[in-house]
Amino acid sequence: MYIRGWRLARRRFGVDDCIIIGAGPAGLTAAIYLARFHLSIRLFDSGSSRAAMIPCTHNHAGYPEGIAGKELLRLMRVQAAHYGALREEMRVTELTREGENFAVTTDVASYRARTVLLATGVVNHRPAALLPEVHDPALERGLLRYCPICDGYEVTDRRVAVIGTGDHGMREALFLRGYTSDVTLVAPEAEHALAPDCARALDDAGIVRIDGPCGGYAIEGDRLAFDTARGRMAFDSVYPALGSRIRSRLAVAAGARASDEGCLEVDDHQRTSIPGLFAAGDVVKGLDQISHAMGEAGVAATAIRNLLAERRPLRR
Incomplete structure (x- = not known):
C-alpha cells in the first residue's frame, strides 16, 4: 500500500x-x-x-x-x-x-x-477475399499462419501454400522449404511478378508457382481451400506473405x-x-x-x- x-x-x-x-x-x-x-x-x-x-x-x-x-x-x-x-x-x-x-x-x-x-x-495484410468468418476459425486451427519463424516447425512435411509474389513471397516460400518439400507460391491477384533470379531460386528449390487471383476461401475438412488460376486447391496451412x-x-x-x-x-x-x-x-x-x-x-x-x-x- x-x-x-x-x-x-x-x-x-x-x-x-x-x-x-x-x-x-x-x-x-x-x-x-x-x-x-x-x-x-x-x-x-x-x-x-x-x-x-x-x-x-x-x-x-x-x-x-x-x-x-x-x-x-x-x-x-x-x-x-x-x-x-x-x-x-x-x-x-x-x-x-x-x-x-x-x-x-x-x-x-x-x-x-x-x-x-x-x-x-x-x-499484417490479409488476403482481401478472406472473410472474417473463415479467417478467424482458420487461424485458430492452424490452417492459416502468419509467422514461419514462430510455427514453421508445426507444418513439417505438410502441404503448404504461400500467398504472395516478388522478392518477399519468394523469401517466405524458400524459408518454409526448410520444413517441407510441398510448398506452393500463389500470386494473390494475377500473374506472378518475379525477377529472373527469384524464379530460378524457386525452381531450384522445387517450389511450385501458380498465378492468381485467389478467392473463394473456405475450410474444407482439415484444410483451407481457395480458387486459383489452376482451379480450386486445398492446403494443410496457408501463409499470407503480403507484408x-x-x-x-x-x-x-x-x-x-x-x-x-x-x-x-x-x-x-x-x-x-x-x-x-x-x-x-x-x-x-x-x-x-x-x-x-x-x-x-x-x-x-x-x-x-x-x-x-x-x-x-x-x-x-
Whole structure:
C-alpha cells in the first residue's frame, strides 16, 4: 500500500514518468520493468495486440507445451498489475511535444508524461477475399499462419501454400522449404511478378508457382481451400506473405525518423530521434518475435529509468 500511495503522490502534479502506448509483449514487459523501478506510469491498451491472435506458441521459452497468445498476455497483465502498473483501455490519437515533456491524447482525455514508449506493433495484410468468418476459425486451427519463424516447425512435411509474389513471397516460400518439400507460391491477384533470379531460386528449390487471383476461401475438412488460376486447391496451412503496416504514425507525426516502410529508427538503447521518446517491438525493424520484442522493451525501460535519473535524482 505504501508503494502504491507513493506512486499516486508522484502523479499529483499531472505528469507521469512514462506513458506506454501499446499493451502487447513489448509494452507489458516495459510496464513490469518500469513499475518495479518505482516509476509512475500509464499503459494504454487499444486491445489490438497481434499476440492475441496466436492460438498457441511453441517457441516461447519457458512453456514446453506451448501457450496461447491471449493467456500469455493475461499473465503479463497480472504481473504488471501486481507491481502497480496502471493499464487503461483506450486508443491514443495524438502524440506531441510539450517542452521537455509529452502530451498524449486519447479518445477519452489528454495526459502528460516525461517520457513515452511506443510499442504499437504492426498489422499484417490479409488476403482481401478472406472473410472474417473463415479467417478467424482458420487461424485458430492452424490452417492459416502468419509467422514461419514462430510455427514453421508445426507444418513439417505438410502441404503448404504461400500467398504472395516478388522478392518477399519468394523469401517466405524458400524459408518454409526448410520444413517441407510441398510448398506452393500463389500470386494473390494475377500473374506472378518475379525477377529472373527469384524464379530460378524457386525452381531450384522445387517450389511450385501458380498465378492468381485467389478467392473463394473456405475450410474444407482439415484444410483451407481457395480458387486459383489452376482451379480450386486445398492446403494443410496457408501463409499470407503480403507484408504489414507499421503502426508508427503517432511517432512519425511527432517528428520521429522512420524507414521508408515506416519502421521507427532507434539506437542501441531504443531511443528514437526525439529525446525522451522510445520504441520497442515490431514497430521497430526486427524479427517480429515475442522474445525479441520483450528484450527491446527491457532495454528501453532501463534507458528510460536512467534518463529520468539524469534529470532529477530517483530516491525513496
